[in-house]
Amino acid sequence: MNTPETTGPSRYQIAENPEGGITLHIHGNMDSANAGQMIEELTALLSDYSLSSLTVDLEKVDHLDDFGTLVLVHLRKMVSNGRDGFYVVNSGDKIKELLSILHFDSLNEKISLEKKRSPGVFIRIGEATFRHIADLKYAISFIGSIVISLVHICLHPRSLRSDDTIRYMQRVGVDGLPIVALISFLMGLIMAFMSSVQLQQFGANIYVASLVGLAMTRELGPIMTAIIVAGRSGSAFAAEIGTMKISEEVDALFTMGFNPVMFLVVPKLVAAAIMVPILTLFSDIFAIMGGLLVGVFMLDLTAGAYMAQTIKTLELFDVFWGVLKGGVFGVLITWIGCFRGFQVRGGAASVGEATTSAVVSSIFLIILSDSVFSVILRYWG
Amino acid sequence: MSRKAIIRVKDLRAGYGEDIILDRVSFNVYEGEVFVILGGSGCGKSTLLKTIIGLIEPRAGKIAIDGDEVSVDDETTLQKIFRRIGVLYQGAALFGSMTIAENVALPIREYTSLPKESVDVLVKMKLGLVNLEGYENYLPSELSGGMKKRAGLARAMALNPKILFFDEPSAGLDPVTSAELDDLILYLNRSLGTTMVMVTHELQSIFAVAQRIIMLDKRAKGIIAEGNPKYLRDHSQNKFVKQFFNRQTEENGVGGKGSE
Ligand SMILES: Nc1ncnc2c1ncn2[C@@H]1O[C@H](COP(=O)(O)OP(=O)(O)OP(=O)(O)O)[C@@H](O)[C@H]1O
Numbered sequence: 001m002n003t004p005e006t007t008g009p010s011r012y013q014i015a016e017n018p019e020g021g022i023t024l025h026i027h028g029n030m031d032s033a034n035a036g037q038m039i040e041e042l043t044a045l046l047s048d049y050s051l052s053s054l055t056v057d058l059e060k061v062d063h064l065d066d067f068g069t070l071v072l073v074h075l076r077k078m079v080s081n082g083r084d085g086f087y088v089v090n091s092g093d094k095i096k097e098l099l100s101i102l103h104f105d106s107l108n109e110k111i112s113l114e115k116k117r118s119p120g121v122f123i124r125i126g127e128a129t130f131r132h133i134a135d136l137k138y139a140i141s142f143i144g145s146i147v148i149s150l151v152h153i154c155l156h157p158r159s160l161r162s163d164d165t166i167r168y169m170q171r172v173g174v175d176g177l178p179i180v181a182l183i184s185f186l187m188g189l190i191m192a193f194m195s196s197v198q199l200q201q202f203g204a205n206i207y208v209a210s211l212v213g214l215a216m217t218r219e220l221g222p223i224m225t226a227i228i229v230a231g232r233s234g235s236a237f238a239a240e241i242g243t244m245k246i247s248e249e250v251d252a253l254f255t256m257g258f259n260p261v262m263f264l265v266v267p268k269l270v271a272a273a274i275m276v277p278i279l280t281l282f283s284d285i286f287a288i289m290g291g292l293l294v295g296v297f298m299l300d301l302t303a304g305a306y307m308a309q310t311i312k313t314l315e316l317f318d319v320f321w322g323v324l325k326g327g328v329f330g331v332l333i334t335w336i337g338c339f340r341g342f343q344v345r346g347g348a349a350s351v352g353e354a355t356t357s358a359v360v361s362s363i364f365l366i367i368l369s370d371s372v373f374s375v376i377l378r379y380w381g
Numbered sequence: 382m383s384r385k386a387i388i389r390v391k392d393l394r395a396g397y398g399e400d401i402i403l404d405r406v407s408f409n410v411y412e413g414e415v416f417v418i419l420g421g422s423g424c425g426k427s428t429l430l431k432t433i434i435g436l437i438e439p440r441a442g443k444i445a446i447d448g449d450e451v452s453v454d455d456e457t458t459l460q461k462i463f464r465r466i467g468v469l470y471q472g473a474a475l476f477g478s479m480t481i482a483e484n485v486a487l488p489i490r491e492y493t494s495l496p497k498e499s500v501d502v503l504v505k506m507k508l509g510l511v512n513l514e515g516y517e518n519y520l521p522s523e524l525s526g527g528m529k530k531r532a533g534l535a536r537a538m539a540l541n542p543k544i545l546f547f548d549e550p551s552a553g554l555d556p557v558t559s560a561e562l563d564d565l566i567l568y569l570n571r572s573l574g575t576t577m578v579m580v581t582h583e584l585q586s587i588f589a590v591a592q593r594i595i596m597l598d599k600r601a602k603g604i605i606a607e608g609n610p611k612y613l614r615d616h617s618q619n620k621f622v623k624q625f626f627n628r629q630t631e632e633n634g635v636g637g638k639g640s641e
């Protein structure tokens with residue numbers, strides 16, 4: 001008897017039964033190493049036959065695992081009569097055991113592992129609406145618990161976790177200072193440079209100082225600072241709380257009798273409310289220095305004249321107004337960052353979404369509240 | 382019968398930063414056996430497992446898996462080794478953004494040329510083996526702790542690896558499921574010849590599945606006992622080994638609890 005090779009097409013022998021149907025003899029192993037190849041080869045090999053019934057003879061198969069079972073499942077699918085026309089014969093005890101453990105007889109070939117079908121557009125709009133309403137409710141109750149915690153802190157100042165607060169002040173303020181300083185300095189530089197091109201035509205070089213000083217202290221200083229803080233710290237707050245949420249740390253805090261808002265949010269809030277105004281002040285100073293550099297080296301102003309003009313233009317109120325805005329932005333950034341963190345559900349991907357959404361929402365809120373500030377100033381000032 | 386040592390660990394020293402957790406650890410795991418690593422909590426079982434599979438760089442010593450030396454710096458050899466092993470982590474380590482079925486299908490899609498419908502059938506079979514049929518489209522966050530463990534097991538054995546590493550497979554499972562898991566482990570071991578290296582504390586499953594164990598100790602920073610678990614239970618002279626197998630605490634380890 002010739003022994004066919006155990007790889008390649010020659011490991012299959014096909015015999016046509018007198019009473020119709022086909023018997024397939026397989027030689028060699030049927031395992032993870034060759035299942036894919038076998039499926040291809042057998043599909044090609046059997047496509048010439050009309051498969052009303054198929055008998056697979058496994059006598060010469062030494063080893064069959066679940067990948068091999070897959071080949072059998074595939075063959076069974078090719079039989080036109082379905083299960084009634086498919087037989088496995090001469091399988092050893094081991095193979096029988098495996099097939100029964102895998103429920104080969106009842107295994108359904110047509111299973112679909114598609115994700116749940118996404119619903120129609122109206123259902124999605126509806127669901128999104130409900131979700132946003134629930135979000136809004138939660139956001140409001142979140143503000144409520146923050147306010148309650150803050151009141152509690154005012155009544156019992158010792159309940160503030162001061163170590164945490166100082167750590168966050170360092171992370172938001174001290175660690176953020178270099179980038180805030182650099183960006184503000186460059187902003188001042190660019191602004192002075194761009195405006196000088198126009199103002200030089202009128203010989204109004206000195207007003208570069210006024211422009212840079214006023215624009216930075218009232219508008220751009222607080223906004224730039226807040227955007228940097230949102231990117232650095234707002235995202236970090238969301239990621240930190242979100243990760244704690246999925247690893248059940250927030251639950252643990254809660255059942256240990258801590259108020260998660262008091263424990264996690266208030267230190268960050270206090271830190272941001274103190275540090276963002278200070279960063280804003282630094283931002284103003286560095287921007288003016290940037291403008292000064294352009295004024296001295298490109299516009300032939302003396303440093304003294306530039307500074308005198310800046311001081312003449314700026315009122316104390318302008319600086320105060322900018323710093324106040326900075327404080328409000330800091331509170332908003334922390335609020336939205338922590339809020340998104342608490343909304344995290346599920347796994348790591350959800351933390352990523354929360355972080356993104358914290359930064360985007362922060363920037364939106366910063367710009368929105370800045371316009372509110374302008375309106376207030378317009379009608380009140 | 383002299384069997385082939387599929388994992389060789391020689392004079393291993395492992396640790397984190399300044400701390401040396403294990404020192405002068407040597408042992409072999411032979412092809413086709415169920416090998417269990419025992420020891421008190423925090424004695425370095427997970428550390429040993431991670432060092433063997435090349436996740437943590439050893440401080441000293443040699444590790445070889447299936448003839449290839451494990452070295453954190455040698456990417457190509459590690460890749461070769463990773464194709465031959467499957468790992469179930471202590472926290473299951475399922476990918477949270479994928480469904481259970483996608484988690485299991487990931488290595489199959491990557492490393493085999495099976496058509497898509499076949500992959501789906503295979504995934505279904507794998508999940509059936511760990512009793513998770515019907516949960517194909519669930520996200521890991523929607524499963525219980527023990528179910529995640531089982532899904533992690535299905536993913537670890539997706540490609541029928543030569544060696545399976547388990548970090549506490551039965552932690553968080555009820556006795557019935559845990560016994561079924563033992564049966565599955567024995568079955569895979571018998572039918573596919575898969576070598577199993579497990580960390581576990583379940584005395585019952587140790588006696589049920591383990592052919593050989595090593596026991597680590599925090600103070601000794603190494604192996605304090607090696608051999609067949611039943612033999613060690615009945616014959617070991619080591620105090621800690623006795624305590625471990627008879628579930629006794631430090632104080633009543635000698636005199637017994639009285640009520641027993
Ligand atoms: N990432 C890490 N960095 C520093 N030290 C670690 C780290 N992981 C573990 N350790 C230390 O290594 C020691 C052993 O930890 P390991 O996780 O290996 O224990 P284990 O035997 O698996 O315990 P368990 O049964 O509780 O899982 C412990 O003392 C732990 O403090």
Ligand SMILES: [Mg+2]
Pocket residue numbers: 426427428471548
């Ligand atoms: Mg461990």
